[in-house]
Amino acid sequence: MPDNNNPSGSPLTRKKYTSAFKAECVRQEAAGARQTDVARAQGRWQR
Template sequence: MSTKVISSVPPLTRKEYMPALKAECVCQVAAGVRQTELDVARALSLSPS
């Protein structure tokens, strides 16, 4: 007899960000608006990773 396991947890997926948001983050660091990548992430409520 086999047992079938049904999971109600959705599979893990990566969150995708719009290209414009990515470009804005890079511009802020490059222009010196924010000091570090971590500062940009915190300001935009994003994960630092």
């Protein structure tokens, strides 16, 4: 049986995003924004 913990010991969970959140991200990309810029604006990607 696979272990549900990552090396830091915290449980692995999937993030759940609302349909509105997904639609906004798609709208921004369709308008010409880069994926990384959209992710940064939504607080989902850090360097």
